Amino acid sequence: MKDYLVKTTIYNGYVRAYAITSTNTVEEARRRQDTWATASAALGRTITITAIMGAMLKGEDSNTIKIQGNGPIGAIIADANAKGHVRGYVNNPHVDFELNEKGKLDVARAVGTEGSLSVIKDLGLKDYFTGEVPIVSGEISEDFTYYFATSEQLPSAVGAGVLVNPDHTILAAGGFIVQVMPGADEEVITSLEEQIQSFPAISGLIREGKTPEQILQQLFGEEEVKIHETMPIEFRCKCSKERLANAITGLGNAEIQSMIDEDHGAEANCHFCNETYLFTEQELEELKS
Template identity: 45%
Template sequence: MDRRIRAITADAAIQITAVETTGMVERARNIHKTLPLATAALGRTLTITSIMGSQLKVDDGSVTVQVRGDGPLGTIVCVSDSEGYARGYLQNPAVDLPLRADGKLNVGAGVGYGQLMVIKDIGLKEPVSGMVNLVNGEIAEDVTRYFAESEQIPSACALGVLVNTDQSVRQAGGYLVQLMPGARDTDIDQLERNIQKAGAMTTMLDHGMTLEEIVGAVLEGFTVQFLDEAEIGYRCNCSESKVTRALISLGQQELCDMADEEKPAEITCQFCDKVYSFSPEELRKLAVNAKKK
């Protein structure tokens, strides 16, 4: 079971959200048939999107994270609801690159340079969005820059995906630590030492550490109050009614042209690869509805 926990220091100066997303990332790998490099890039993005979604203050809100790099992986798009259930895809799931000198997957080279955009739907007339240039395409550092520049919140982000030799996901997870107003320089120094000492997120998970223990390591020396925990996972909210509305939005002429081909129109969801099929007769009925609109 994938989990999320949230905690805060007793003086409310530091807050942290930590997640284990192994199941979520493995589900994405199976849907999109990703090779290890793409699994890591998509998995990291799914993980932080889930964390950011769970931070929303509205029940029916959503967060979309788009990583638009010039590397061979292409654009990555992930969406999370306010419970932390996320879904995502990337343009080129079969990209493979040589490992870095340290033996790790070269996500930075796969993503390349470009922009990271965050779009939050929090029930306002228009979604709230922010965009920053990518630091190195490794995702965690790029997210840190986003929070610093777009939301003016000093943050530290750790994201990781560990892949087995059979390409399945062995461990995946991450945490986001954020400094609140009132954080002292001594707190920041202590936090930086703790993060350095704790090491990589996937290493901690692979050593059997629980999320509570990971939070304890990152916030060592602070009095920690655990706020809540929740189950998270990969979840797509596509439906036939949504696909139908999208088809109607194409307009009467486009639907008539599709129907005149006298073969079913198949629409595939980008997030879960579910295929929705519409017969020529169904397309003609939708064309009538489109004309009424």
């Protein structure tokens, strides 16, 4: 199944919900980053939620997420746009532990329980929207739930899960975000809370072959789930040799000449996709102004 996301409304528009399958996207990130199991789960949950948040945007808008905890994984960085393109990386991909007391990958231990979650939205304006909240659990889904309630004043339920095979490849990944719109009555809110609390792990549902539509229908039971849009999701990096060439040009002639004299060329690596770009002495000469 190809990765995709659905945008829906329920309860006559008083609740909006997004669901996503992201198995292939998370696997591509894992492959490029060479993450171990627990790091894969942390990165995968972050990428999954970031992709959903990107789908909330319009046009050329994009967002960047940074989770900086006090755990051994270091920072988790992910960004996404409104077109379904998402990418991400972790500072230390080689982090793995024994399963926690619940028999799950110990993401909180990898991320840490102290630190911050920040969201930067580029809405095509001169100023960026930035929201930052403290990490509340390190499990990532709960941290994003807290972010929406605190920074955007939007009551939300966020769920994301990643299952990892014994060979460290990704077995299943996906997530959802459910948000209560202003004006919803208490009956809707109470019903929603009960449904979400009793809902099974989303990664397990995806492993069973459930689609995003089926996941939301199972979550909301007899309520009508109105689908507004379906969009493909994929790991896609923005890097290119041209962009890196522009960055090198910005260093100035003196720094470029130093690369030529001392290193006889230059090598640049993208954190997100791990692609390496090589610049010969002649290419560096051509970048000098």
